Amino acid sequence: MFERYMVTPEIPFDLNNIDPNFSENFKNKKDVEKEFSKLKEKLCDLQDILYAEGKRRILIVLQGMDTAGKDGTIKHVFKEVHLQGIRVANFKSPTATELAHDFLWRVHKEVPGNGEIVIFNRSHYEDVLITRVHKLIPEKIWIKRYEHIRNFEKLLFDEGTIILKFYLHISKDEQKKRLIERRDNPKKRWKLHKEDIEERKYWNDYINAYNEVIAETSTFYAPWYIIPANKKWFRNYIVAKIIVKKLESLNMKYPDPEPGIENIEIE
């Protein structure tokens, strides 16, 4: 059902062949509105059980070009979820201390604990993307990182973490539209920097890097999903749907109450 968005190691994969405008048979926001509301409610209920059960850990990785909608996805998909059990981890430019360690050191500290959902807004994948496109580190270093990422994610998986990785797929034209919106909106202009526009020159380099990274690191234990993201409403809907289906498949349960508690006298 949502396997169509999953990258499987067996099938050759190229972002250039995936339409960022795709939206199944839905024409506009209205078409998914009702189901999206239901999905958000379900997500809320499932998170309640996840937290109560306290056995599984959910890691959601969001990647995409600038303006692809990482923040918007976080804002809209998780709106109803109880703050108590969910958290966003941001990975900005590494500090001196972080750079003085291996690239997974700062990432490992942020992974979810039992009952927790953690959303990585950007992630360790930047360490094989921006670092490569801008030649910040030599190939002999980053080429080995695919294996380190696979091993790291296998560790998390084997010890109880469910990992879902989303690439939010927009077109270069759509990015242009969004950057112009950002430039022309006084409340959002502060977010725009000249370097964001410079960065567009490397669009194809990023696509090529993503193609390789995603193919190298989409595994059965930590699959990548490519989300057509030109239409924000479809992006939110499909991300919510994939997460809900995954959580439903876990058959989680509220913990058993303390024996005899249902008849206890409360004075």
Next chain:
Amino acid sequence: MFERYMVTPEIPFDLNNIDPNFSENFKNKKDVEKEFSKLKEKLCDLQDILYAEGKRRILIVLQGMDTAGKDGTIKHVFKEVHLQGIRVANFKSPTATELAHDFLWRVHKEVPGNGEIVIFNRSHYEDVLITRVHKLIPEKIWIKRYEHIRNFEKLLFDEGTIILKFYLHISKDEQKKRLIERRDNPKKRWKLHKEDIEERKYWNDYINAYNEVIAETSTFYAPWYIIPANKKWFRNYIVAKIIVKKLESLNMKYPDPEPGIENIEIE
């Protein structure tokens, strides 16, 4: 306006004299519904500026008896706020490593950074409450902690943190009602433990401890607010209102955009 809920060092204060059923002139949920919705929207807008500005840090401390509504407050007041800039910190029973340090060590690690809101769901105040009521540490230790807490909060304040502390004030009868609800609801029963009911025997000891703690640590830089909390809708409304008024008083602004960015060409 909301000074009536604030504990000021000059005025003698006793929880026994504050009515947990108080709800101003409002009779029921309907009476505050509209304004509460507006407050949530405002909180959302203010948090957007807070995050963009990246200069202030907001620390919200929630304390109260078991079932007082700490979780419910978090869930309902912050529902609309963008996950990106807000986080809950829980302080459960300290680990061996945490116990091997001073009582503020694990707390200090969780304080908000620039642009961030952090909610303490329970806090360092447990270290002068439960530890005292159950005689886990000797008086000569906890008696000094009031000063350490004041000094710690003054440090945070002087370096840019706004601190709001809420005591959610319910009656012993209301707690009984809520514990029975918990017992009789299969989705919530797992939360109830025999020790929660045992703990009710210490109700007056806790009230006395809170009276002293709050009087000792309500300062101009980190005031306590006593929130009548028998009526959940009033509790949520008044907590939201106090936070919004505080954030509004900061006169925050979106950062200035990069010079010339409003006319930049985007290819």
